[in-house]
Amino acid sequence: xxxxxxxxxxxxxxxxxxxSIENHGEVLMAGGVDTMEKYxxxxxxxxxxxxxxxEISILLNPKEPDDDKVTRIRR
Numbered sequence: 001x002x003x004x005x006x007x008x009x010x011x012x013x014x015x016x017x018x019x020s021i022e023n024h025g026e027v028l029m030a031g032g033v034d035t036m037e038k039y040x041x042x043x044x045x046x047x048x049x050x051x052x053x054x055e056i057s058i059l060l061n062p063k064e065p066d067d068d069k070v071t072r073i074r075r
Contacts, residue, residue, distance in 0.1 A: 010056060017053040021046055 024046050026032075033039045 010060065014053060014056055017049050017056075021049050021053070024049075 024042050028039070028042055028046075033042060
């Protein structure tokens, strides 16, 4: 079995998330939903996928300064 670099996996995950967001957006733009419930469901999926993508991006590129005076708060 081949060892996969964790960073490679993360970037592939980001691409997969982006592709899924685009596919769901195309469904909405093409009018591929026939009920408001389906529309809201797809909008919710897009929002959730985008939120995950943003969190991954933040983790890869932290914006916080690495200063001793700053106390990091972890969840």
